[in-house]
Amino acid sequence: MRQLEALVLVYRLGSITKAASDLRVTQSAISLLIRQIEDNFQLKLFDRTTRALHPTAACRDVIPAAERIFSGARGLSQHMRDLAVPRRPCRPPRTRHHE
Numbered sequence: 001m002r003q004l005e006a007l008v009l010v011y012r013l014g015s016i017t018k019a020a021s022d023l024r025v026t027q028s029a030i031s032l033l034i035r036q037i038e039d040n041f042q043l044k045l046f047d048r049t050t051r052a053l054h055p056t057a058a059c060r061d062v063i064p065a066a067e068r069i070f071s072g073a074r075g076l077s078q079h080m081r082d083l084a085v086p087r088r089p090c091r092p093p094r095t096r097h098h099e
Contacts, residue, residue, distance in 0.1 A: 004070045006033035007045065011055055011063050 009019035010030060020027045038045055045059040055063070 003033045003037050004066050006030050008066055008070050
């Protein structure tokens with residue numbers, strides 16, 4: 001999941017530095033995550049120069065699916081956290097007795 005998060009952030013922010021700052025990790029950690037995806041799928045996601053980072057056509061093609069998966073995973077994580085929070089038992093509503 002961390003790889004997808006890094007990919008989506010680098011794409012959205014257009015910068016490894018900004019993505020690293022957002023995730024509170026080093027730039028090299030973000031670069032490693034992106035490289036792992038590229039190596040795993042034998043797919044180049046970004047063209048890199050010393051001054052710029054440009055998404056490749058492949059990256060632009062996979063980003064919508066990556067965003068959906070990442071968003072769904074965040075939603076699932078939140079749902080599971082919500083389920084784990086102890087809840088007070090529901091009490092039946094009080095009724096007034098008319099005498």
